[in-house]
Amino acid sequence: MQTVTSKNANILFFLLIIMLFSSVSMIAANTAFLVKNEIYHGVTVGDIHVGGLSIMQAQEKIATTFKERTAKTPVITAVYQNQKWTISAQDIDLSIQAKQLAQQAYDIGRTGNIIHRLKERYLAVNQGHKLPLTVQYNQEKIQSIFANIANSINQEPQNARIKLAKNFEIVPEIVGHKVDLAKTLALALDNLNTKITFTFTIPVDDFIPSVVASDLAEIDGVIASYITHFDPWDQNRMQNVILAARSVNGLLVKAGEVFSFNDVVGLRLPQFGYKKAPGYINGVLVPDWGGGVCQVSSTLYNAVLLADLSIEERTAHFHPPGYVPLGQDATVADNQLDFKFKNTLTQNIYITSEVSGSRLTINIWGKQIKKQPEIYIVSADKKILEPNTIIQQDQQLELGKEIVEDEGQRGVQVSTYRIKKVDGQIVKQELLGTDEFPPVDRIIRVGAKIPVQQPKPKNSTNL
Template sequence: MQTVTSRSTNILLFLIIIMLFCSVSMIAANAAFMVTDEIYQGVTVGDIDVGGLSITQAQQKITSIFKERTTKVAIITANYQERNWSISAQDIELSIQAEKLAQQAYNVGRTGNVLERLQERYLAVHQGHQLPLTVYFSQEKMQNILTGIAKQIERPAQNARLMLAGSSKVVIEPEVIGCKVDLNKTMAEATTKLNNKIAFAFDISVEETAPAVLAKDLEHIDGLIASYTTYFDPRDYNRTQNVLIAAKSINAILIKTGEVFSFNNVVGLRLAEYGFKEAPVYINGMLVPDWGGGVCQVSSTLYNAVLLADLNIEERTAHFHPPTYVPIGQDATVADNQLDFRFKNSLPDNIYIVSEIFNNKLVVSIFGKTLNNPPVIYVTLADKKVLEPTTQIKQDPNLELGKQVVEVEGQKGFIVATYRVKQIDDKIVKNEFLASDEFPPIDRVIRVGTKVLTPQINK
């Protein structure tokens, strides 16, 4: 029993000796660190090594290196792809507080309790301790410089386009990828790097946006499959302006196979704020001025091109009275939020619409995958019926008795049925009913005078 007790006592004494030895060693090591009045080895300010220097020496070194790196040379190189831009310290009024940085470096391993200080010194010597190179610069000037760079980089996305080379050959103009600089992210990246390095290069943060139409969407389109032309009076300025706006809206439009095209969605509302003018339109059988008059000529021209391209009609409405720019029964009227013209690309490949104005001509063309033996397609009328107008007599008490004035000339009405005929090798392979349209007659209106004149009596 005594032997066991003696052995335990010896072990306890041994542990106490070891602990005392470690404590003495730590105190000795700490004392060794405390002997120096210099910045501990391994301490850096940014990438500037100041270990082993006094505060004054560290301040001088930081000042010297900062001046050396910022005088007569660009300190920042901003990169995007193959382009780069240089920014000098003077451009952004860059400066540092060398005395403050030197003091911060000296304080490493000299704050906190004994264990914290010892640990910080040990890590500095063996693993290094980097302090941020805190710099001061004009945020406004940096922002202005980056904004100027952004203007040189940024561009809107542009669709790939189909270009005509001669009368029938087409070539593809590739798309342009859109670029937008993320100024906030770029500014943050530059600021972060400035706090660690005086001179550096970095990449500008750019978001790229692909357009809706890519060159690959047009690769199977090799020629013209249908075209239709109508004419207008360029002297009618307001109506011509409306035709131009609508024609431009439907120009260079890709319609993928299976997609449905909506005229109203593409052209938008016919409002003055979008450039549309007042021009004559038929409303309830009367020709009156309204915003967007003439747009229906564009929808009707497109309708006929679509028919000749053998595409499926999804929605089409005839005018109240047949217009003069297309054959009767081949018009397609549209109205904001009411009447639309829609068709589906029922072909196996994508198609591309081109709408052009030549003097007094509006030409709508549809390009697609051409066939070696394309069918002949045309539109024909059947069962045309004329509706004769009636004559209405209105008594006019303000008009002299017996006199007549024609108030409305009156026009004939029609009922027509239209068909789309498809021929291959002179044989009709399809006779497709399109629509039966009724255009009511406009009655002739005559005013007849009923005013009786009182004879004058000479006195």
């Protein structure tokens, strides 16, 4: 019997023989490859097969194929839904370096060390080796073309809305579209490096508007409305009223949602179109940015009261304004005072506003119900607050003289109630608040200047 050692020696001997034959075979194969002045089989440039061709043949095939495909056929076909845009080679100055690509194809399996070359040859023959087309094009032209395509597709979302024509009508929403331009260009250029002609779908993002037709489905009419008037000759104040009214126009407040006037209208600053107009700051009437916006918040406040919604935050003015009854105003100030209400109904409501002539109208739309409660806003417990008279000594005014510096103004304290009636019977009485508008003191300046006595003249004697 053979020993274990002799068996191992035999196995080793056979392995050496196998390795020797393999090496000889590899060398022979390599020698065979080298003697051929052709591109190795399996090599393609883009989708153009150039295996088995010489450099000159490959160059001619690449150039001819490129010319044939781009002569009458669009290079790029971009598609979005049922729209289609075609781009020709001439549109983007498209060209190809056929000679350079043929050389690159020929170099496959002929560069690097022996192991690397053999590996490239083996993979090319058995699995294929694809070179990118590496075309040249005008970057500015292709970007401009796709920018124009994007502009034709892009669409701002539009909310569903209520249209008042002959009949009540709900206009459906418009879904917004925006082309992902960076992704579109990347897809187009990636394809250009692998195919001479191709079709691809433009990536577009869709944007659903905040108000859709289903949000308005249960709304069938106006459930509350309020009107105030202003001076149309005060152009700055009118501009501020128009801007603020426009912000609340076409606004949906869903059931259970809290509305914030400051959040919706935003800051009343000149960069947003607001002008300086009279407004109270620390109790003094002075020109201020956005003066007059409080008329919009107060008009909305009264419409909300009549719609029987819940008031979450409301502040009275320092002095009562003349455009709403006493105790029915709602002042606002950037980042300080807000007007908020909650939609306590079981259905959504929709707010519209209109400025016409000297009139501001705010409507609240909702679902009309049978036996709609009657809502009344009344003032009670009115109390007049008399001003104080302030006497100020004036050292520059002659003694005994009086000048009324400020006539002063009476103040008032008032309680406001919301009363709900059904079939003529009061079913609820709600105290909305007690407002106190302080009086303005009467100021009188009293002279305190003591007149200077003139010296008496001396008697004189003529000599």
